[in-house]
Amino acid sequence: MTPAQETHPPALDVRGLVKEFHGREVVRAVDGLDLRVARGEVVAFLGPNGAGKTTTIDLALGLARPTAGTVRVLGQAPADAVAAGRVAAVMQTGGLLRDLTVGETVRLTAALFGTGHDVRASLERAGIADLERRRVGRCSGGQQQRLRFAMALVSEPDLLFLDEPTTGMDVMGRRDFWSAVRADAARGRTVVFATHYLDEAELYADRVVVVSRGRVVADGTAAQIKDAAGVRTLEDAFVRLTSAVGTSAGGAR
Ligand SMILES: Nc1ncnc2c1ncn2[C@@H]1O[C@H](COP(=O)(O)OP(=O)(O)O)[C@@H](O)[C@H]1O
Ligand SMILES: [Mg+2]
Numbered sequence: 303m304t305p306a307q308e309t310h311p312p313a314l315d316v317r318g319l320v321k322e323f324h325g326r327e328v329v330r331a332v333d334g335l336d337l338r339v340a341r342g343e344v345v346a347f348l349g350p351n352g353a354g355k356t357t358t359i360d361l362a363l364g365l366a367r368p369t370a371g372t373v374r375v376l377g378q379a380p381a382d383a384v385a386a387g388r389v390a391a392v393m394q395t396g397g398l399l400r401d402l403t404v405g406e407t408v409r410l411t412a413a414l415f416g417t418g419h420d421v422r423a424s425l426e427r428a429g430i431a432d433l434e435r436r437r438v439g440r441c442s443g444g445q446q447q448r449l450r451f452a453m454a455l456v457s458e459p460d461l462l463f464l465d466e467p468t469t470g471m472d473v474m475g476r477r478d479f480w481s482a483v484r485a486d487a488a489r490g491r492t493v494v495f496a497t498h499y500l501d502e503a504e505l506y507a508d509r510v511v512v513v514s515r516g517r518v519v520a521d522g523t524a525a526q527i528k529d530a531a532g533v534r535t536l537e538d539a540f541v542r543l544t545s546a547v548g549t550s551a552g553g554a555r
Contacts (some may be wrong), residue, residue: 311377313461313492314339314362318371321357321516331357333516334371339494341460344487346507347496350544354516355496359463362494363391376460387415387457392450392464400439404430404449407438411453419456428452429482444468444475448482455486464495468502480506500536510536514544 314337321332332354339345347355360366362373364381375383383389398407405425412419425431428451433441441449447467454462464483468476476499484506487493497503503510504524512520512527520527520543524536531539 310341311374312338313341313343313376314494315374316358316362316371319358319361319368319373320370321354321361321366322369331516332361332368335513335517337511337518337521339461339492341492342490344484344493344506344508345495346503346510347494347513348498348500348503348510348540349496349513351498353513353544355513356465357516358513359391359465359494359496362463363389383461388459389461389463390454390457390459391462392447392454392467394466394469397450397453398438398446400437402438403435404438404441404445404452405434407449408452408456412456415457419458421456424452424455427455427482427486429478442475444471444479447471447475447479451479451482459491461492461494464493466496466498468497468499476502500540504536512540512543519543 316335316337319332319335320330323329323331335354335358349355357366361368362375362380364379364384373380375389378388380389402410405421408421408424412421422431425434428448430445430448430452433445438446438449468479471479480502483493495507507524509522510520510524510527511518520530520539522530527539528534528536531542533539533542
């Protein structure tokens with residue numbers, strides 16, 4: 303271990319995480335999930351609907367409490383890291399006021415964090431500096447997601463969660479969104495994103511974590527996951543890993 307690793311805890315440290323929802327029946331959304339993300343990594347979180355991706359992100363943002371296990375974010379409890387602006391998120395919907403302009407929206411976010419935040423830099427990094435005066439309600443879905451990205455950048459978080467950020471966008475919108483995220487990640491920010499577009503995982507992530515039924519069923523580069531599953535495409539690996547019911551076949555972790 304290098305001295306830097308000793309003094310810098312991982313960006314995300316999830317151990318034995320369990321989350322149950324108690325309603326008419328008990329749903330175990332997260333079922334013993336283990337995951338460590340080093341600083342500067344870009345990690346894709348892949349899994350079928352209901353695999354527990356959003357619940358895990360919610361737990362890492364301190365929006366819900368674990369039933370068992372622990373989540374540490376940058377060495378802190380999630381709620382503390384969020385309050386300090388060290389972790390931020392782009393969720394799929396909500397949080398925008400249609401009648402404000404793009405610039406007003408980001409200035410409002412900056413005001414919530416106090417003084418000294420560079421609104422212009424956030425707009426530029428999100429690739430929407432030219433949209434500063436446009437009303438939010440007139441922005442396309444892709445532009446609105448880049449606006450949420452700009453809002454998430456205001457506090458200069460070390461760790462950013464993106465929960466299916468491009469769902470419903472057209473090809474160009476997705477491409478523009480990811481080029482902004484990638485350019486920003488190149489500056490050293492840690493990014494964890496959930497997606498159901500396998501091409502996004504393959505193109506934009508350093509590492510792919512496949513989740514099924516609340517557990518990690520594969521973890522590695524896209525190439526390692528394909529090799530371990532003995533298939534040629536990430537889609538084939540995904541199908542194999544996430545549809546294996548009650549079998550112990552397959553060696554991928
Ligand atoms: N607030 C909740 N109450 C009850 N069940 C929930 C709640 N949130 C999520 N779930 C259930 O937990 C499981 C995992 O959901 P989720 O984390 O949203 O999966 P994903 O984001 O991977 O699609 C699903 O079965 C979902 O129906
Ligand atoms: Mg989800």
